[in-house]
Amino acid sequence: MILELILATALLGGDPEPVDWRTAATETIETLKRLVRFKTVNPPGSEFPLVSWVKEELAKDGIEAEAIQPAEGRGNLIARIRGDGSKRPFLIVAHVDVVGIEEGKWTVDPFEAVEKDGFIWGRGAVDDKGMAACAIEVLRLLARNKVKLKRDVILALTCDEESGGQYGVKWLIENRREQIDAEFGLNEGGKIIQRNGRPLYLGVQNAEKRPHNLRLVARGISGHGSVPRPDNPILALARALNRIGTNPAPVMLNETTRKFFSGMAEVEDEPYGSFLKALSSGADPALAAHAAAAISERDYTFASMMRNSISPTILKGGIRTNVIPSEVEVNLNCRLLPGEKVEDFARWLTEVIQEPAVEVVYEIPEEPEAPSSPIDSDLFRAIEAVAEEMAPGAPVVPYMSTGGTDSARLRRAGIPTYGLVPMPLTLDDLSRMHGNDERLQTDSVRFGIEFLYHLVLKVAG
Numbered sequence: 001m002i003l004e005l006i007l008a009t010a011l012l013g014g015d016p017e018p019v020d021w022r023t024a025a026t027e028t029i030e031t032l033k034r035l036v037r038f039k040t041v042n043p044p045g046s047e048f049p050l051v052s053w054v055k056e057e058l059a060k061d062g063i064e065a066e067a068i069q070p071a072e073g074r075g076n077l078i079a080r081i082r083g084d085g086s087k088r089p090f091l092i093v094a095h096v097d098v099v100g101i102e103e104g105k106w107t108v109d110p111f112e113a114v115e116k117d118g119f120i121w122g123r124g125a126v127d128d129k130g131m132a133a134c135a136i137e138v139l140r141l142l143a144r145n146k147v148k149l150k151r152d153v154i155l156a157l158t159c160d161e162e163s164g165g166q167y168g169v170k171w172l173i174e175n176r177r178e179q180i181d182a183e184f185g186l187n188e189g190g191k192i193i194q195r196n197g198r199p200l201y202l203g204v205q206n207a208e209k210r211p212h213n214l215r216l217v218a219r220g221i222s223g224h225g226s227v228p229r230p231d232n233p234i235l236a237l238a239r240a241l242n243r244i245g246t247n248p249a250p251v252m253l254n255e256t257t258r259k260f261f262s263g264m265a266e267v268e269d270e271p272y273g274s275f276l277k278a279l280s281s282g283a284d285p286a287l288a289a290h291a292a293a294a295i296s297e298r299d300y301t302f303a304s305m306m307r308n309s310i311s312p313t314i315l316k317g318g319i320r321t322n323v324i325p326s327e328v329e330v331n332l333n334c335r336l337l338p339g340e341k342v343e344d345f346a347r348w349l350t351e352v353i354q355e356p357a358v359e360v361v362y363e364i365p366e367e368p369e370a371p372s373s374p375i376d377s378d379l380f381r382a383i384e385a386v387a388e389e390m391a392p393g394a395p396v397v398p399y400m401s402t403g404g405t406d407s408a409r410l411r412r413a414g415i416p417t418y419g420l421v422p423m424p425l426t427l428d429d430l431s432r433m434h435g436n437d438e439r440l441q442t443d444s445v446r447f448g449i450e451f452l453y454h455l456v457l458k459v460a461g
């Protein structure tokens with residue numbers, strides 16, 4: 001306990017009252033359990049009872065909050081701790097809807113929030129109710145300690161993230177833009193990876209790949225199955241897919257991924273560390289290409305981070321067992337790097353597949369691409385400073401997620417947003433997200449609340 005107080009005082013520069021982290025962690029865990037027990041599986045979400053409960057909880061500490069119902073049963077919450085207004089607000093976002101569960105595959109009740117073996121078990125414990133619970137606790141601590149802030153700290157608990165965010169972040173941007181306006185925001189999407197009981201690195205998501213669904217449509221002449229035709233479109237589609245599978249898109253690093261891979265080189269064992277170094281430096285192009293191939297074989301996420309990616313996901317075609325179809329198609333779920341245009345990618349794809357009978361069909365999205373968040377902002381630097389105190393030796397690296405998050409919407413709306421769930425997670429913890437037996441270490445909750453509180457003080461104090 002003495003050590004904790006010293007740490008808190010050192011971090012806070014002896015300013016506001018030191019926090020009793022043990023009590024704060026216990027309270028955060030209790031909050032998390034309550035959040036998990038609200039069954040907010042999306043669809044239908046039904047988040048309104050949850051956000052209404054949070055509003056009441058915050059009111060106990062005199063914190064102003066509004067529970068909003070953007071559609072029947074759906075719920076968002078906006079809460080605010082006021083600063084002196086000398087700097088623009090800091091926004092913290094956490095979604096409170098969760099994905100469904102596979103019946104009969106859990107070893108505990110997924111909505112009971114069981115605490116055992118050093119974990120809180122339950123759907124949403126990691127994604128993203130843990131972050132919500134930490135943020136709620138931070139607001140309470142700020143209010144109770146009457147911390148003087150230069151910026152308002154805004155908390156937005158949002159619905160509908162798992163089904164596209166139409167009623168959540170999108171709705172808030174369209175209907176409550178001024179209430180969530182901020183100089184920058186913190187959201188899920190980045191992580192503190194834990195190995196051997198310690199934070200290994202902090203990946204701060206500042207960019208993301210953009211999803212596009214392209215289709216390959218193969219056309220031919222229909223006929224009787226008893227008379228094979230060389231122009232059977234199924235054969236043409238199969239050849240096209242085979243070429244896609246054997247010709248990965250070229251490696252293209254950007255500022256974020258270059259810094260990410262170079263940071264990873266510091267923490268990974270040999271020879272992998274050297275591969276990452278060769279890839280990120282790019283000094284020797286032949287070596288970098290060899291390294292990219294070796295890394296791609298071992299880590300499919302890294303493979304996707306270094307190039308535009310393609311996953312065939314749905315095959316459609318054929319009407320009867322004895323009829324050669326005239327048209328078959330496959331959906332390609334593609335994730336393009338920031339700055340890449342889908343029309344250029346489609347042109348590249350057409351050259352790769354070399355099949356005149358196969359057309360690459362795509363749509364140009366209506367909304368412009370979201371910009372990446374700059375890595376020289378006050379928030380990014382504050383994350384680095386807190387990490388130096390709380391996770392010494394663990395590098396802070398910018399991170400580009402292969403999947404999309406609500407942050408893209410916020411960035412497009414002019415709020416540079418960074419992804420970082422402040423609780424350290426092992427690869428095992430991560431593998432359970434959206435899977436069975438999702439669970440969050442209670443020690444990570446303790447770390448998370450402390451990290452987030454210090455981050456707020458650094459950036460807004």
Ligand SMILES: [Zn+2]
Binds near residue numbers: 095127128161188
């Ligand atoms: Zn999530």
